[in-house]
Amino acid sequence: MFFTGFTGFIWNFYEQTEPAIYALTFTPKPPEINSTATSKESLAIAEIVQQANATIPEATPTFISIPTKPDGVFTVYMKQPQDAQYFANKVDIDRYSGEVLHVVNSKTAKIGDRILNAFVPMHYGTFGGNVTRILYVFVGLSPTILFVTGLVMYLLRRRRQPITETSRELIQR
Secondary structure, three states: OHHHHHHHHHHHOHHHHHHHHHHHOOOOOOOOOOOOOOOOOOOOHHHHHHHHHHHOOOOEEEEEEOOOOOOOEEEEEEEOOOOOOOOOEEEEEEOOOOOEEEEEOOOOOOHHHHHHHHHHHHHHOOOOOHHHHHHHHHHHHHHHHHHHHHHHHHHHHHOOOOOOHHHHHHHHO
8 A cells, every 4th residue: 555655756746756766876867858849740650650660669658648739749658578567668759750759768768767667567556567566456356355344343333222220310410
């Protein structure tokens, strides 16, 4: 439960914790990335994937983040064979020119990026194979189990007790 709670906290306050993690690990924070040209039409996703595959050839694309603003970039998340998660590698590509603007390769990533990448398997329980996945099922069910058992205990305590002689005397006064 600690890992799930801690990583959930980190993600909910990501704007504050990301710079703190980079500062604590003495890792330079990556610059803000924007597309340079906004006058022509955006490239096709097939071209973006092709560019990402050329950048990290041994990796497989797992997720593509499509830009929502005119100066936004395509972000292709990739998984290499040795990676435990599907978002360990990232290629940011200019949506108009196809130029690679930033790359995070799990083999050469700096410590700050590695720590941030480690939050995904810790949060979802995918870091230890099937054993941790099964354990995380029980961790996920524990709030429900605690709620039900707490409610049962509360209802059992609130159940009316039979009236005793002492109780009758108190009522009659």
